[in-house]
Amino acid sequence: MSTVDIKRVVIIGAGQAGGETAQRLRQGGFEGDITLIGEEPLPPYQRPPLSKAYLLGDLSIDRLFLRPASTYQEERIAFLPSTRAVWIDRANKRVRLEGGREIPFDALVLATGARPRKLPLVGADLPGVHVLRSVSDVDAMRPAFVAGARLAVIGAGYIGLEAAAVARKLGLEVTVIEAAPRPLARVTSPEVAGFFLDEHTRHGVRFVLGGQPALIKGKNQVTGIALADGAEIAADIVIAGIGVTPETSLAQHCQLEIENGIVTDEHCRTSDPGIFAIGDCAARPIAHFDRVCRLESVHNAVEGAKIVAATLLGHEHAVEAPWFWSDQYDLKLQIAGLFQGYDRLVLRGVMADRAFAAFYYKGEKLIAVDAINRPAEYLGAKMLIQTGRTLPPDVIVDTSRPMKELVANAR
Amino acid sequence: MPKITYIEHSGKEHVVDAPEGQTVMEAAVKHAVPGIDADCGGACACATCHVYVDPQWVSKTGEASSMEQSMLDFANDVEDTSRLSCQIKITKDLDGLIVRLPKSQH
Structure with a gap:
C-alpha cells in the first residue's frame, strides 16, 4: 500500500510510544483520522519518573502527561481512555473494542507495552504487595511510603534500585532481595553493579544476594517474605521488580510473528505490512548493532514513534543509537x-x-x-x-x- | 502566569503561558512548540531541548550547571547563551522571557 492511501491510523496502547506516534503524525502533517486507544484512564504519560520524582512526591501528576489532556481534541486525535481492544480483524482491517464497537484502519500501530511479572508465590496477591509500572501502582503504594516503614524490594534491576533510593530518602528501612549473586546482573557489568551495590549499602540499604523468595507472609496484609533457606524478612510493603512480559496477546491472536515481542523490520512493520509494532512490546533490528532486540526504554518508545510517523508520512529519519538513564540518590x-x-x-x-x-x-x-x-x-x-x-x-x-x-x- | 516567547529557527514566534515551578522545556512541549524534542522528559539525559536565551535575559535565567554545560558541549551550534531548557525553572522573574531555537536538536 502506498502511504498516500492511508486515511485512518489506529494506535492500540496510549503509553509514551502510542502517544508520541499520534502527536508526531499530526505534527508531521498527517490529516487523516487518528484513533488512540488506551486501557488506562489517563492520557499518555512518562513512566520513568514513577520510580523517581513521582514516587518521592516531588512531581504532580499533570507534569507526567506528555501533553495536556485537552490537546488531543484540539489536534483531532480521537483518544479513547479506559478502553480495551480485544480483537484485530486483519482481513477486514478492523479493531474490535470491548463492548463490540469496531474501528476500521488503513494502518494499525501496536504500542501495547509490557506487563510487570507477578511473583509466582503464595501470598503474592496480599495487600501491600505491589508492582511499579503505572501511576495507579505508585498511587497505591505511596500512602505506605512513610519513615520507619519496612520495604522489601524483590529484584535488583534499575526500577527496584530506584525505588530503594527513593525509600531511603523518605526514611524507610529497605531490604533488596535478588536471586542473582549481584544487582543489575542483566543490565550492566559486575564492575558497575558493584559500584551501585556499594552506594546503596552506604545509604543503608540491606541486600540479600542469591536470595530465593519462597512465600509472601501475612493474613490480611503482607508482613514479610520467607526465603527458601529459611530466613525471613519482615516487610510492610513489597515491591516486585522482576521484569516485564511484552503484551503480545492481540498480535498472537491474529497470527503476527512473535519472538520475545512482536517481530518487526527496521521500519517497525510486523509480518503484516499494514500493522506496525513499537515500544516495549516489539522487537526490531537495532541500527548500529547487527541484531534484533526488544528494548524497554523511553528512547526505544520515542524512536519507534518517529520511525512509524516517518514511514507513514514518507519522510526520512535517522535512527539514534540506543540510550537509557537511571537516577539513584x-x-x-x-x-x-x-x-x-x-x-x-x-x-x-x-x-x-x-x-x-x-x-x-x-x-x-x-x-x-x-x-x-x-x-x-x-x-x-x-x-x-x-x-x-x-x-x-x-x-x-x-x-x-x-x-x-x-x-x-x-x- | 509568566509568558514565554519561543522563536523558531524560521522566525515564527510562539507566546506561551508558562506555569511557575515548571521548566521552560515543559511549557514548550505542552504547547507543542516545534523544535524542542525533550525526548527524556527533562531528566537532563538527552540534550534535545537546547535553546538560546535572549541576551537581555541571561542574568535572570542564571548559568548552566557543570552537568548541563557538559551536555551542551556536544550539542550543535552552541553559542554563549545556550542552555538546556529543561534546566531553567519558570519563576515570576522570567515573565516575558524570550528564547530562540536552534536549527536542529540532533
Missing part, C-alpha cells in the same frame, strides 16, 4: 549503546570520585558506555557509536584530555 547514570557481548571494559575516571565512565569494547569496537555523573563521556560515546567510530582504550582512559577533544579526533 545524587547519581545520574547515562547509558549509550548495548553492552551485551563485550570482551573488554575500560574505566575513565575512578569510582571513588563518584564520577566515572565504563566503556565497553567488543574487539576494537566501542559498543556501549555506562557514564556515572559524566555526561560528556555519555554523549561522546553515543556520538562515536552512532557514527561507527571508536577510540583505543589507552586513549580513552586519559582524563587529562577532555572527552570532546578525544571524540573530535576519533576514527
